Amino acid sequence: MYEFGSGRYMTPKRRFLASLYGGRVDRPAVGSATSVATVELMDEMDASFPEAHLDPKVMARLASGAYEVFNMDNLMPVYSVTQEAAALGCQVNWGSSRDEMPEVRSRICTSIDEDVPVPDDFLAKPSIKVVLDAIRLLKKEYGHHVSITGKALGPWSLALSAYGVEEVLIATIDKPDRLARVLKDLKEVTIMFGRAQIEAGADSLCVPDHLTADLCRPEAYADYLLPIHFELQQQLDCPLILHICGYSLDRLQYIRQSGMACFHYDTKVSAKDAREAAGEEISLMGGVNNPSTLLFGSPDAVAKEVYEALEAGIEIIGPECAVPLRTPNENLKAIASAVDEYMAGKNG
Numbered sequence: 147m148y149e150f151g152s153g154r155y156m157t158p159k160r161r162f163l164a165s166l167y168g169g170r171v172d173r174p175a176v177g178s179a180t181s182v183a184t185v186e187l188m189d190e191m192d193a194s195f196p197e198a199h200l201d202p203k204v205m206a207r208l209a210s211g212a213y214e215v216f217n218m219d220n221l222m223p224v225y226s227v228t229q230e231a232a233a234l235g236c237q238v239n240w241g242s243s244r245d246e247m248p249e250v251r252s253r254i255c256t257s258i259d260e261d262v263p264v265p266d267d268f269l270a271k272p273s274i275k276v277v278l279d280a281i282r283l284l285k286k287e288y289g290h291h292v293s294i295t296g297k298a299l300g301p302w303s304l305a306l307s308a309y310g311v312e313e314v315l316i317a318t319i320d321k322p323d324r325l326a327r328v329l330k331d332l333k334e335v336t337i338m339f340g341r342a343q344i345e346a347g348a349d350s351l352c353v354p355d356h357l358t359a360d361l362c363r364p365e366a367y368a369d370y371l372l373p374i375h376f377e378l379q380q381q382l383d384c385p386l387i388l389h390i391c392g393y394s395l396d397r398l399q400y401i402r403q404s405g406m407a408c409f410h411y412d413t414k415v416s417a418k419d420a421r422e423a424a425g426e427e428i429s430l431m432g433g434v435n436n437p438s439t440l441l442f443g444s445p446d447a448v449a450k451e452v453y454e455a456l457e458a459g460i461e462i463i464g465p466e467c468a469v470p471l472r473t474p475n476e477n478l479k480a481i482a483s484a485v486d487e488y489m490a491g492k493n494g
C-alpha cells in the first residue's frame with residue numbers, strides 16, 4: 147500500500163494497462179511482452195527449463211519472478227515460440243537443460259500449397275493447455291494486482307513454424323496470393339488461442355509476428371499483415387502488444403496504423419527515433435539492449451539506457467526481446483530501480 151502524498155497510487159496492473167494506451171500513470175511502467183526468464187531466476191524461483199514449458203505450476207512460478215524479483219508490472223509465462231508449433235504437429239525439442247531454448251525440429255507442410263491442418267482439439271493439446279492453466283494460476287494469485295500478459299503468435303510467425311522460413315519467403319515472390327490466403331487462415335489460430343488466454347485471465351496479449359527487416363521489405367508488412375493485425379485487435383478484446391525483433395524504423399509508419407495498443411521495439415532503432423516514428427497512435431515498450439547491455443553490461447549501463455528511453459517518452463521500459471538466459475538478475479532488477487531513481491530526481 148502506498149502512503150497518501152507519496153506520489154504513487156497505482157497497482158502494477160493499472161500502471162501497465164494505462165501505459166499500453168499511453169494514459170496517465172503515477173510512474174512509467176516496467177515490463178516485457180517477451181520472456182525475462184534467466185538461469186539465475188530459475189534458481190531463485192525453483193522453476194526451471196524445460197519443465198517451465200510443460201508444467202503449468204512451474205511455468206507460472208517462473209513467470210511470477212518478473213514481479214517478485216525484477217519489480218516489473220506484468221507477468222508473461224510463455225518463454226518460447228514453439229507452443230503453437232507443437233500443437234499443430236511440428237516436432238519440438240524442448241531442451242534438456244536450463245540454458246537451452248526449445249526449437250522446432252520438423253515442419254508440418256513442405257509446400258505453401260498445402261493447408262496447415264489445425265486439429266479440432268487444438269486448445270486441449272498439452273503445449274497449449276499448459277499456457278491456459280498457467281495463466282489461470284497466475285490470475286488467481288496475482289490477477290488483482292499485477293498485469294498478466296499472454297502470448298499468441300501472429301499468422302506470419304505461425305507460417306514460419308509450419309512451412310519454414312524459405313518456403314514463406316519464396317512465396318512472397320512466387321505466390322503472393324496463396325501466401326495471403328495462408329495468413330488469413332492462420333489468423334484464426336491466433337484468434338482462437340488469444341481468446342482462450344483472455345478467458346483464462348490474460349489482460350493483455352503479446353502478438354509476435356516476425357516480419358523482420360532482415361527478411362522482408364517494409365511494404366510486405368503493409369501488404370500482408372496490416373489488415374490482418376487491424377482485424378486481430380478488433381477480434382481480441384484486450385490490448386495487444388505487437389513484437390517484431392530487429393530494425394523496424396522503416397515499417398513503423400505502417401505498424402502505427404494497425405490499431406495495436408503497443409509495439410515492443412528493438413534497440414536497433416533509437417528510443418528517440420522510435421518514439422517519433424510511432425506518433426500518437428501506438429505506445430512503445432522496450433529501450434534496453436539485450437545482447438550487450440543486459441547480458442554483459444553493468445547496472446549503471448542499464449540505467450543509462452533506461453534514462454534515454456524515459457527521456458524519449460517510451461511508455462513501458464524493459465528488455466527489447468526475450469532476454470539471453472545467462473543475463474545477470476542484477477541487470478534486470480536495475481531497470482525498475484533506474485525508473486525509480488529517475489522519477490525521484492525529477493520530483494526532488
Ligand SMILES: [Zn+2]
Pocket residue numbers: 180389390391392466467468
Ligand atoms: Zn524478439
